[in-house]
Amino acid sequence: MSKTDAFAEAGKTAVLQNIHGTMEFLRKYPPFNQMESAHLAFLVEHCQLRFYAAGDAIIKPDDGPVEHFYIVKQGRVCGERPHSARRGTETTFEIAAGECFPMAALIGERATRTEHRAAEDTFCLLLDKTAFVRLFAISGPLRDFALRGVSSLLDQVNQQVQLRAVESLGAQYSLNTRLDALALQRPVHCARELPVNQAVKTMHEQHVGSIVIVDDALHPLGIFTLRDLRRAIADGECDLTQPIANLMTENPFHLPPDATAFDAAMAMTERHIAHVCVVEKGQLRGVLSERDLFSLQRVDLVHLARTIRNAGRISTLAALRSEIRQLVDNMLAHGASSTQITHIITLLNDHTVCRVIELAIEALGDPGVPFTWLCFGSEGRREQTLLTDQDNGIMFEANDAAEAAMIRGRLLPLAQRINQDLAACGFTLCKGGIMAGNPELCLSRQEWTRRFRGFVRESTPEHLLGCTIYFDLRAVWGPADGCEKLRLALIAEIQENSLFQRSMVENALRQRPPVGRFRDFVVARKGAVKDTLDLKVQGLTPFVDGARLLALAHGIETCNTLERLRQLVASRIIEEKDGAAYEEAYQFIQQMRMQQHQHQARLGQPMTNRLDPDTLNHLDRRILRESFRQAQRLQASLTLRYQL
Amino acid sequence: MNWPWLKTRGTPLTPRQLERRGQLPGAPALEDRPLAEERLVVLDLETSGLNMRRDVVLSIGAVVIERGAIDFAQQFERTLNRPGQKVGPSVLIHGIAPSELETGSEPAEALLDFMAFVGDSPLLAFHAEFDRRMLRRALRHSLDYRLRHPFLDVAQLAPMLCPDVRPGKGTLDDWARHFRLQVSQRHHASADAMVTAEIALILFSRARRQGADSLTSLARRLETWRRRERGGLI
Numbered sequence: 001m002s003k004t005d006a007f008a009e010a011g012k013t014a015v016l017q018n019i020h021g022t023m024e025f026l027r028k029y030p031p032f033n034q035m036e037s038a039h040l041a042f043l044v045e046h047c048q049l050r051f052y053a054a055g056d057a058i059i060k061p062d063d064g065p066v067e068h069f070y071i072v073k074q075g076r077v078c079g080e081r082p083h084s085a086r087r088g089t090e091t092t093f094e095i096a097a098g099e100c101f102p103m104a105a106l107i108g109e110r111a112t113r114t115e116h117r118a119a120e121d122t123f124c125l126l127l128d129k130t131a132f133v134r135l136f137a138i139s140g141p142l143r144d145f146a147l148r149g150v151s152s153l154l155d156q157v158n159q160q161v162q163l164r165a166v167e168s169l170g171a172q173y174s175l176n177t178r179l180d181a182l183a184l185q186r187p188v189h190c191a192r193e194l195p196v197n198q199a200v201k202t203m204h205e206q207h208v209g210s211i212v213i214v215d216d217a218l219h220p221l222g223i224f225t226l227r228d229l230r231r232a233i234a235d236g237e238c239d240l241t242q243p244i245a246n247l248m249t250e251n252p253f254h255l256p257p258d259a260t261a262f263d264a265a266m267a268m269t270e271r272h273i274a275h276v277c278v279v280e281k282g283q284l285r286g287v288l289s290e291r292d293l294f295s296l297q298r299v300d301l302v303h304l305a306r307t308i309r310n311a312g313r314i315s316t317l318a319a320l321r322s323e324i325r326q327l328v329d330n331m332l333a334h335g336a337s338s339t340q341i342t343h344i345i346t347l348l349n350d351h352t353v354c355r356v357i358e359l360a361i362e363a364l365g366d367p368g369v370p371f372t373w374l375c376f377g378s379e380g381r382r383e384q385t386l387l388t389d390q391d392n393g394i395m396f397e398a399n400d401a402a403e404a405a406m407i408r409g410r411l412l413p414l415a416q417r418i419n420q421d422l423a424a425c426g427f428t429l430c431k432g433g434i435m436a437g438n439p440e441l442c443l444s445r446q447e448w449t450r451r452f453r454g455f456v457r458e459s460t461p462e463h464l465l466g467c468t469i470y471f472d473l474r475a476v477w478g479p480a481d482g483c484e485k486l487r488l489a490l491i492a493e494i495q496e497n498s499l500f501q502r503s504m505v506e507n508a509l510r511q512r513p514p515v516g517r518f519r520d521f522v523v524a525r526k527g528a529v530k531d532t533l534d535l536k537v538q539g540l541t542p543f544v545d546g547a548r549l550l551a552l553a554h555g556i557e558t559c560n561t562l563e564r565l566r567q568l569v570a571s572r573i574i575e576e577k578d579g580a581a582y583e584e585a586y587q588f589i590q591q592m593r594m595q596q597h598q599h600q601a602r603l604g605q606p607m608t609n610r611l612d613p614d615t616l617n618h619l620d621r622r623i624l625r626e627s628f629r630q631a632q633r634l635q636a637s638l639t640l641r642y643q644l
Numbered sequence: 645m646n647w648p649w650l651k652t653r654g655t656p657l658t659p660r661q662l663e664r665r666g667q668l669p670g671a672p673a674l675e676d677r678p679l680a681e682e683r684l685v686v687l688d689l690e691t692s693g694l695n696m697r698r699d700v701v702l703s704i705g706a707v708v709i710e711r712g713a714i715d716f717a718q719q720f721e722r723t724l725n726r727p728g729q730k731v732g733p734s735v736l737i738h739g740i741a742p743s744e745l746e747t748g749s750e751p752a753e754a755l756l757d758f759m760a761f762v763g764d765s766p767l768l769a770f771h772a773e774f775d776r777r778m779l780r781r782a783l784r785h786s787l788d789y790r791l792r793h794p795f796l797d798v799a800q801l802a803p804m805l806c807p808d809v810r811p812g813k814g815t816l817d818d819w820a821r822h823f824r825l826q827v828s829q830r831h832h833a834s835a836d837a838m839v840t841a842e843i844a845l846i847l848f849s850r851a852r853r854q855g856a857d858s859l860t861s862l863a864r865r866l867e868t869w870r871r872r873e874r875g876g877l878i
């Protein structure tokens with residue numbers, strides 16, 4: 001230091017040196033970097049600094065309600081709870097310098113649920129609760145951070161996502177709104193004896209498109225909509241004085257008041273209906289129309305689905321793809337979760353596939369044999385994103401090999417046409433040839449069963465790879481019962497074969513989550529993908545593989561990863577807390593992946609799953625790291641369970 | 645003893661200052677209670693040089709360890725008014741400009757404030773003997789007050805409680821680096837006091853594990869340790 005520098009430095013510090021130094025330290029981290037200086041100074045002046053040697057407990061569940069807000073100044077703190085499967089404890093999270101805890105317990109005025117331990121020699125700043133409460137009242141950034149922290153870190157990200165996605169929408173609505181919070185209009189209803197013309201008059205006067213027919217106790221018996229009226233008149237049912245009960249749709253579809261707008265939208269899309277009754281304890285509470293939903297969401301999901309189902313040409317279907325992209329954009333903006341979005345994409349893709357099949361049959365003529373269109377992989381799991389290729393096959397019933405070959409000959413031209421048409425609609429042809437037009441994937445149920453049995457009995461690397469695709473299967477078009485029989489046979493086969501289960505575990509463990517031992521990301525070292533990691537293969541696949549394996553081994557039939565995790569929790573195969581953590585982590589990675597796709601699509605770039613973690617902000621990085629750690633935990637639990 | 649040159653240097657105290665001096669609590673004795681129940685003052689002095697007879701205290705920084713933690717609400721930081729200090733080489737170390745010294749507090753006031761801050765707490769410092777003697781001389785000179793507070797030397801506690809390591813020459817910097825501590829501004833009395841206190845917290849944690857969880861037992865062990873060290877040297 002030169003003399004002048006030394007003089008320049010001296011005398012600058014009006015604030016006490018140590019307060020100033022600690023403030024400078026905190027300013028490197030959120031939320032402190034957003035706090036006003038005076039508030040930050042208040043925080044530091046009311047702190048104490050405490051040392052914890054490696055292994056020391058900092059706070060424990062039986063300490064009672066948390067009395068301090070902790071900030072790690074130096075070192076590392078880990079959260080520990082009793083291990084689910086063996087004695088001892090396992091680390092559930094890590095808190096590094098500049099990070100704080102235990103927000104949820106502090107705000108909730110309760111004890112912590114996880115023991116916080118010093119993972120190495122650690123200094124923490126402790127702010128007592130009284131000072132924290134005062135600061136909480138005056139500092140907006142701290143309050144935001146704390147409240148968001150309570151409902152998990154992921155909500156913070158969701159907030160960011162919603163802000164980032166098309167801001168002009170500015171809507172406050174969410175697909176998660178409960179139906180009873182939608183201020184449903186008083187339902188228009190009538191008795192079953194009311195003449196049709198009277199009922200229509202009532203509908204006209206009340207400006208509604210539907211009327212619910214109820215008994216004296218308000219139990220819904222049926223629904224009558226303007227569409228029913230159109231159909232009645234078209235069919236020549238012109239007697240408008242007959243009782244409405246003759247023309248109503250019986251047992252109308254209904255949802256409970258605690259279902260969400262999303263549930264309603266999905267039901268309408270799936271069932272091709274425009275009205276959903278809201279029923280509580282058997283009694284009619286309200287009616288939700290497609291129009292209500294549209295004005296609520298500005299997301300015209302139901303309309304889009306209908307347009308797809310009525311498209312007359314492949315080119316129309318292809319054009320609708322861009323609307324699906326826009327829909328996803330809007331849904332991200334409305335705060336839909338990655339699960340909801342993948343679900344919707346899958347649903348719309350299903351509609352597209354069905355329509356393509358119907359159009360192909362119209363064009364080439366009915367092959368004259370019933371067949372089922374199967375899909376595999378992410379489509380089978382209902383986890384499709386916009387970046388998707390075809391994984392499909394055909395199943396039919398045949399008595400013997402000769403008949404199977406004959407039917408195959410008839411179906412293959414149709415299947416190949418469908419594959420080409422799907423490609424024209426934006427479903428990339430599968431590079432591995434997993435497509436119905438391939439004779440090896442156009443099989444009778446017996447042939448499929450034999451093929452799957454081969455996978456289970458002889459675990460070659462090729463077969464194991466096949467399992468990760470084919471075993472997530474679902475019928476999209478045609479009779480579904482054959483597919484269910486196939487699945488049951490498969491599950492029975494796997495449950496008996498522990499050797500196969502073990503080789504599936506080994507296979508599932510080959511893809512390691514990209515976090516290193518020193519708490520940072522492991523990225524590719526060279527090539528075009530240098531400095532990036534693969535969100536799908538490295539991030540999602542461990543969850544997908546782990547959930548599939550456990551589900552198949554325990555007779556769980558569903559294919560969706562999150563659904564599998566939930567059922568595994570319900571069957572007590574994995575612990576509830578673990579299941580919730582896996583689910584959160586999986587959703588976060590998926591969400592990050594979809595945001596990237598949308599972003600790339602908007603810029604006209606090719607969509608990829610590769611991400612440079614250095615492009616993320618501090619918060620996203622931290623959550624992504626935690627999410628990968630959950631994948632590590634899932635893999636560790638598999639290793640333990642199968643004693644590998 | 646009658647050293648006129650000492651008396652003539654000090655400015656006479658005002659009645660208020662005399663009253664305050666009279667209210668200062670007496671020196672404490674080391675107690676046998678757990679360290680977590682102690683209030684300890686960790687101090688660091690910046691001086692005009694290293695000569696304990698000639699050089700003077702320029703600034704005082706101190707933090708408090710109470711109930712086992714450093715309490716940010718209790719901090720002492722004062723530059724003393726020392727007019728006419730030459731810009732010597734030590735200015736480059738402590739970094740206190742002559743102009744700053746001229747705007748500093750009147751020494752008697754600063755020292756009264758400091759001793760009120762200390763109260764009857766034992767003192768901790770790195771190379772405590774130097775700070776003890778410098779402070780004692782300043783108190784005697786400015787306040788005619790006799791410092792009797794016990795001092796514990798962190799520079800001795802550290803090697804005694806961590807016998808396996810000998811970081812560098814055992815300076816404050818060496819130990820701070822060994823424990824990977826951040827010093828916000830080295831050679832600033834407050835920042836040095838803070839890092840000394842942080843080292844002390846680590847050492848107390850070690851001491852507890854070694855069964856020496858009170859100032860008396862630490863002092864006892866230090867005495868043995870010093871004897872052995874001296875013996876080792878001879």
